[in-house]
Amino acid sequence: MYILGINAFQADAAAALLGDGELLVAVAEERFTRQRHEAGFPTRAVRHCLEAAGIGPGDLDHVAIARDPQADRHKRILFGLTRRGVFAKTLLDQLASAARVRDGRVELARALGVAPDALRATFHQVEHPKAHLASAFFVSGFDAAALCSLDGCGDLVSTMWGRGEGNRILVEGEVEFPHSLGLLFTAVSQWLGFSGFGEESKVMELAPHGEPKLLDRFLDELLHLEDGGRFRLGLEYFDHATTGLAMTWDEGRPNWGRVFGDALVRLLGAPREPGTELTCYHEDVAASLQRALELGIGHVLAHLQRTTGETRLCLAGSVALNAVANGKIPTLTRFTEVFVPPAAADDGTALGAACWVWHQLLGNPRRFVMERAATGPSYSSAQVAEAVEAYRARLGGMVVEQIPDVPRLVARLARELAAGRVCGWFQGRLEFGPQALGQRTLVADPRRREMKDVLNARLAHREPFRPFALSILAEAAGDYFTLDHPSPFQHLVFPIRPEHRAKLEAVSHVDGTGRLQTVEERVLPKYHALLAAFARETGVPMVLATSFDEDAPLVCTPREALDCFVRTDMDVLVLEDWYIARC
Secondary structure (H helix, E strand, O other), X not given: OEEEEEEOOOOOOEEEEEEOOEEEEEEEOHHHHOOOXXXXXXXXXXXXHHHHHOOOHHHOOEEEEOOOOOXXXXXXXXXXXXXXXXXHHHHXXXXXXXXXXXXXXXXXXXXXXXXXXXXXXXXXXXXXXXXXXXXXXXXXXXXXXXXXXXXXEEOOEEEEEEEEEOOEEEEEEEEEOOOOHHHHHHHHHHHOOOOOOOOHHHHHHHHHHOOOOOHHXXXXXXXXXXXXXXXXXXXXXXXXXXXXXXXXOOOOOOEEOOOEOHHHHHHHXXXXXXXXXXXXXXXXXXXXXXXXXXXXXXXXXXXXXXHHOOOEEEEEOHHHXXXXXXXXXXXXXXXXXXXXXXXXXXXXXXXXXXXXXXXXXXXXXXXXXXXXXXXXOOOOHHHHHHHHHHOHHHHOOOEEEEOOOHHHHHHHHHHHHHOOOOEEEEOOOOEXXXXXXXXXXXXXXXXXXXXXXXXXXXXXXXOXXXXXXXXXEHHHXXXXXXXXXXXXXXXXXXXXOHHXXXXXXXXXXXXXXXXXXXXXXXXXXXXHHHHHHHHHHHOOOEEEEEEOXXXXXXXXXXXXXXXXXXXXXXXXXXXXXXXXXXX
């Protein structure tokens, strides 16, 4: 049985395909269009799912769309009316988008170039936050767990929590729009001058440079914590609560209008213009915002832990991309294990919607555990060789060698890394989610203080306050970090042990923490071999790891990898078993 999951007409359009409950393919549309957070309908992603599985449109049994605008519709419209028309624009935008989602058969048929009646599949609409919950729990490997979706807004719900056991999810509570931890963070991020979609992560990275001196102001005015794990915003400070949330979710990069209101300007002062100097005050605002978010998350999750009694937590939604907050969950609550899927944002709802249908609606048992993010396109040896030959003229004067022996290949690359060279690592299937996790990764020596500046000058072009992540041998993580907790998808930030901070300057945040990916040999054998080779070369069982791209989504194809290599100042490219280096 084939179930296609789709996230459409909102940010991070994506598709995922289950075959008899196993995840066969999952990929975001941005990987093909080369536009970050691509919205609209995931036409190319859907086509790739079917092509990779070797099936046609008529082979689909079910199609699950991660939107259900009818969910609790009457209750929400009544709530909107009681807020004196607050939702007029938001509801109009939602209904316009919903009309396209509701007729999913027509949209899918158009994407696949067939008539609608060629699709025999049954179509389902899965409420957005439920798709988030399913994307985390059903692939976590936990028999039972507490579940929480922390988001901006989806189907007019910002936060949903409950419990999962076996193949069932029970929803126990929710917080509705306009009250939203995600929109709180977005509003202040916009005030700080980070107004592009998805730029909230920059504020998380700026926060350690400041002190939470304005925390009392945030908790007195902006965020009010209530009984039962609930919260509400001080709505007078937010435009989305008075004029509605202006959203653009058509093809291309998504966007929404200004979220903060004039009252926030009176509270915090004049907003920073993008690209202008960041002052100590801006850093303190970021630190206060981050701490307020952590307290809000801790408030919701502490209630969830008390009511469920579970010590395992599955977390998804856009707020679950805040790796700093995620790393503090074991100290803020009594949860001892936290699972955040690789695609925790809206792209992951494509997988979640499909899982919801397979388990929750059809009652099938669980059999798939998501241990790796490598679920996207891959390329044969012949395709890689063809790409190398196509670029041969542009590789003149470089070393171009095929090294099928893995130990020799990784030993050679480890020596180059130890010498301070920046290397592109392209292997197997493309990652699902925002992080580079050993498939399309730029790697470098984490010990070198200058490496951040080198990478920013040559490739990353990031703000200087932003740190880089790392990949570490799973068996060594406890030796270097004060919390020994698996972090396979780089969604957790933990303190680096004090005795190691001085020798890990390229990956140590200003507060002595690091965002890590733990790499198991069983899961990623070739990447594990590289880290082990670097450990033998240097005594350090990790590498600096960042996205293989240049101001674009992760490279997808061998040609994109080669183009990025020749266009930038990268030193070495390992393209499957091809070793390409500037002399």
